[in-house]
Amino acid sequence: MxxxxxxxxxxxxxxxxxxxxxxxxxxxxxxxxxxxxxxxxxxxxxxxxxxxxxxxxxxxxxxxxxxxxxxxxxxxxxxxxxxxxxxxxxxxxxxxxxxxxxxxxxxxxxxxxxxxxxxxxLWPVVDKNLKPKSQRKRKGKPKKGKKKGEKAPTTTPGRVKRLVEWMMRHADRKSALPSDRLFNFFQSQILSVSADLGLLGDMSALTVAGDGMPVVTSVYPRSKPSCDCRARGIADCNHFRIYSQPDCNSGWDSAREKYFNGYHLYMISAANSKHDLPLYPRLHPASRHDAVSLVVGAVEFKQRFTLGAVDKILLDAAHDAEAIYRLLDHQNIEPFIDLNNRSKKNTATDSDIRISPTGIPICPKGKEMKPNGFDKSQNRRKWRCSPSCGCSSTKYGRTYHTHSSDNLRLFPKTVRGSDKWKLIYKRRSSIERSNKREKIDYKLESGRHRSTMMWNMRIFGIMICQHIDAWYVSxxxxxxxxxxxxxxxxx
Ligand SMILES: [Zn+2]
Ligand SMILES: [Zn+2]
Incomplete structure (x- = not known):
């Protein structure tokens, strides 16, 4: 009834x-x-x-x-x-x-x-998972991160770039997700209350943070063959296998330094919230890289979030891919991302100035030029080398200009490392506290669920609890x- x-x-x-x-x-x-x-x-x-x-x-x-x-x-x-x-x-x-x-x-x-x-x-589709249980046999494990705390290098800049290009072409086409019903309730009944209470920050110019975390569902993936090749003595066949958790796979848990089976949960949170409140969750297979899940999450969130406008996003160095800067710029969001410098080489320009890996112009004598203000009329940042350097014969010394549009990554609107940048970026740890609260205090991984549907129930349930807790505390x-x-x- x-x-x-x-x-x-x-x-x-x-x-x-x-x-x-x-x-x-x-x-x-x-x-x-x-x-x-x-x-x-x-x-x-x-x-x-x-x-x-x-x-x-x-x-x-x-x-x-x-x-x-x-x-x-x-x-x-x-x-x-x-x-x-x-x-x-x-x-x-x-x-x-x-x-x-x-x-x-x-x-x-x-x-x-x-x-x-x-x-x-609350899950308006018949399938309780996103992918079919019957899948091709999975290839070996993903790579480990090289250092402790370093996430697995399971993606390439090319892959992120192709995904961003595809997403930007299809951004106006919103495809329904089975979790939309949960998000609709969460947004209209929970987020809106937190917004009215002022717990999420300035709704007309929100600062958000994003980061992924492993969700361990079991130590090993469980699967059984769909054929009887083994019994017939064929050791290595190409037939499908039946996976009990079709949306999960193996990933590298950099914090625990071991492989796990489960999901990669990518979370977007309100970074200027004193209460470290979550906004949008998205489950991915464990092997997925932060950079890839951010791209998916950012587009989905933009399509669904109706309570305000996102102005800034704070991300760690795992997200430092040029395509991500372009996507966020396209969404009118200013990215704050730490550089993940693999290269130590300076980049050439069309003049005799070179650009250091951290985005600082280097004069012909090899010295780092100094920031010299912002030229609003020309929308460019000014740099200068003092006359004492000797790289220029002019009285004023050598000058150079950089435009954000030339390279969003190296010349962000807010100078990377400036006091202003540091003050804003400091709030990135909010996403880590929010993720920790879900994992440690609310024991996220204790859910003994097999389906993506139930994992979504648990995640949204915990997120609702985090908001209600904040209503009480505030x-x-x-x-x-x-x-x-x-x-x-x-x-
Ligand atoms: Zn077979
Ligand atoms: Zn110089």
């Missing part, structure tokens, strides 16, 4: 009533539970029912309130992120406050099947006043 829309105020009333009348004497709302109670008391998730309304049929058994299903899943992530759904249902039986805050009555809890039915409505004094409303009701 179609679900009935339950206004958030009705949920609040029923929580109070259950605490007061039905379960009051048996339930102790201890101080430890308070933040959890007030977070869900305040977070209005009722719109999920409207969003999913069309996915339910007119007939059949009565439907559980979708908002309560979502709340329950989020409470599980906040309190017991390592639990599977079966364990979580048992935990709600043991700890009735979790059931009540979800919006259920403790003696009438949904079963595991009801949870999975709810999840599948309004703690005001929200804590509600104790006088809620506590006497049960005292």
């Amino acid at each position: 179609k679900p009935t829309f339950i206004p958030h105020s009705d949920y609040q009333k029923s929580v109070l009533q259950q605490l007061r009348n039905d379960y009051g004497p048996g339930i102790v709302l201890i101080n430890k539970d308070w933040p959890l109670a007030v977070k869900f008391w305040m977070a209005d998730l009722s719109a999920i029912t409207t969003l999913l309304y069309e996915s339910y049929s007119d007939q059949g058994p009565e439907t559980r309130d979708p908002a309560s299903m979502l709340r329950s899943y989020l409470i599980c992530l906040m309190t017991n992120p390592e639990m599977g759904i079966t364990e979580w249902i048992n935990e709600m039986k043991r700890t009735p406050i979790y059931a009540i805050l979800s919006g259920f009555t403790p003696d009438d809890l949904p079963g595991v099947g009801t949870f999975y039915d709810f999840f599948s409505r 309004q703690k004094d005001e929200w804590d006043k509600l104790k006088s409303t809620i506590y006497p009701a049960i005292a």
Whole structure:
């Protein structure tokens, strides 16, 4: 049956009533539970029912309130992120406050099947993975990074360039993703609240950061043959194999310094957020390089994000590819990317000035020229070598001009390494804190899921929790006043 829309105020009333009348004497709302109670008391998730309304049929058994299903899943992530759904249902039986805050009555809890039915409505396609399970046998492992912390060199500038060119040609054609329904809810009901609270920064000129992280789903990829060649003594055939996690493969985990099987999760976050809040997640196969996933993520995010305009993006040196600067410039986003200099050679120009690998003009005597201001009328940066250098006979000394448009990478609009650049770039660590929060505090990798659908549920669930946590922290004094409303009701 179609679900009935339950206004958030009705949920609040029923929580109070259950605490007061039905379960009051048996339930102790201890101080430890308070933040959890007030977070869900305040977070209005009722719109999920409207969003999913069309996915339910007119007939059949009565439907559980979708908002309560979502709340329950989020409470599980906040309190017991390592639990599977079966364990979580048992935990709600043991700890009735979790059931009540979800919006259920403790003696009438949904079963595991009801949870999975709810999840599948948030994923509007039949396939729970993006790729078919039947795939060609995979080639060997990707390369390792050379140094600790260095990501695997699994991409080439040529590959990034071809991808960017393809993306720029097709950027106006938005193709639907199965995760769009989750993102729509996340953007309209969660991000918009954080934006209104001022938690994401200046919405008309947002600074975002992007970075990828490994998500380990299992140590080895699991697959079985689709043929009986082995039994017939043929050791090496070319037939398809059946992979249990078709969207996962092997990657190099640079932080843990070992191979893993799973996903590469690329995340875009609000870099000027005090709370390090995530904006857009995208799962890729583990072997995918940051530079490639940024290109995909940046285009998808641009097509979907409607709450503001991105002005700057902060990325680490793994993203230092010319094509990425061009893509971001095309999107009117100013990139702040550390150089990843492999070459020590200076580049020639059409004059006797050469350009160092870090974008500094070198005078004919081999000296680095000094920045000498910005010429707004000509839109160019001025450089100068003092007369004492001897590279010029003029009284003023040798001068040179660089234009951003000549080389977006070497001559960024904001001079790389300048105080202004450093101040902006310092916020890049925000994405690392946000990713760490998902991985360490919310135990992202503890999800024992096989499908990309369920991994998306977990990721979006954790992201929603991060935002609700920030709502509480940023309004703690005001929200804590509600104790006088809620506590006497049960005292
Ligand atoms: Zn075979
Ligand atoms: Zn000079």
